Every structure is written in C-alpha cells, then in structure tokens.
Amino acid sequence: MKDVLVSYYHFARQIVKLQIEDAPFEEAFDEFCKGILNFGPYWDHILGYWKASLEKPEIFLFMKYEDMKKYPTTNVKKLAEFIGHPFTIEEEKAGVIENIIKLCSFENLSNLEVNKSGNHQAGKTQVIENRLFFRKAEDEEWKNYLTEEMIEKIDKLIDEKLGATGLVLK
Numbered sequence: 218m219k220d221v222l223v224s225y226y227h228f229a230r231q232i233v234k235l236q237i238e239d240a241p242f243e244e245a246f247d248e249f250c251k252g253i254l255n256f257g258p259y260w261d262h263i264l265g266y267w268k269a270s271l272e273k274p275e276i277f278l279f280m281k282y283e284d285m286k287k288y289p290t291t292n293v294k295k296l297a298e299f300i301g302h303p304f305t306i307e308e309e310k311a312g313v314i315e316n317i318i319k320l321c322s323f324e325n326l327s328n329l330e331v332n333k334s335g336n337h338q339a340g341k342t343q344v345i346e347n348r349l350f351f352r353k354a355e356d357e358e359w360k361n362y363l364t365e366e367m368i369e370k371i372d373k374l375i376d377e378k379l380g381a382t383g384l385v386l387k
Contacts, residue, residue: 219359260378289318327351
C-alpha cells in the first residue's frame with residue numbers, strides 16, 4: 218500500500234501537471250490516509266476484490282503485484298489456468314511462459330512506442346499520456362518518501378482496515 222501511495226502521488230501530480238514543489242507529498246499522504254482519492258479509499262477497492270475472490274474464486278482471481286514480481290512463472294501459470302487455458306507441457310518446454318513474462322515486463326511495455334507517445338481517453342474530456350502509467354516499477358520506493366511517523370500511521374491504518382480480513386500486505 219505504501220508503494221501504491223507513492224505511485225499514485227506521482228501519477229496524480231503529473232496528470233494535473235503540478236511540479237513537486239507545488240504538490241507536497243505530505244498533503245497527498247494525508248488525503249490517501251483519509252481515503253480522499255478520485256475513486257474512493259484504496260483499501261475499499263482491495264477489500265472488495267479480496268472478498269469477491271474468496272466468495273467466488275471461479276470468477277475473481279486476486280493476485281498481488283509483489284507476488285507476481287517475485288514468482289512470475291508460478292503466477293503466469295496460475296493466471297492461464299484461471300482463464301481456462303493452462304499451458305501444455307510442450308508450451309512450457311518451448312519457453313512460452315518465459316516469453317510471456319518478457320513481453321509483459323515493465324521494461325518491454327514501457328518502451329513500446331504507444332506507451333511512450335500515445336494517449337488514453339479517460340472519460341469524455343480527459344486525455345492522459347500513456348507514458349504516465351509507467352514510472353519506475355521499483356519495490357519499496359516508499360522508503361524515500363515516508364517519515365517514521367508516516368510509516369507508523371499507515372501501518373496502523375493497514376492493520377485497522379485489513380487486519381481482520383486475512384489479507385496480508387507488505
């Protein structure tokens with residue numbers, strides 16, 4: 218959730234074309250903790266999909282970014298099985314899974330011309346540059362932004378909002 222906060226901060230700031238000095242991270246942190254985001258509190262989205270995946274696992278597959286990044290092969294296989302198209306032994310031996318992982322990598326996707334220069338129509342009037350959807354893809358970048366006090370506050374918030382659900386986030 219901490220990395221989501223940092224990514225959202227940069228994404229939202231760039232959409233409205235604000236320089237870092239005009240958009241203090243502290244304000245973004247407070248709004249995030251209060252659940253003041255364009256689409257509501259982040260934890261509500263997480264919990265909604267988490268609960269749906271528990272109630273209807275045949276319809277909802279809940280995957281965590283950190284797990285996908287740490288165990289890409291396992292998770293690509295899991296996704297293929299979920300959508301009803303598991304890999305054959307021949308496909309696995311031929312390196313299909315590794316090719317999918319490479320094609321879907323941050324490096325590959327962020328370097329596609331459409332993602333460097335294309336646009337995304339967000340609603341009737343807003344256009345977002347595709348490049349804004351790709352920033353760094355680094356884990357634990359939040360350590361460069363959050364103070365000890367912020368870490369304590371967000372850890373408490375995560376425990377409060379998600380602690381009793383069985384969902385464990387980093």
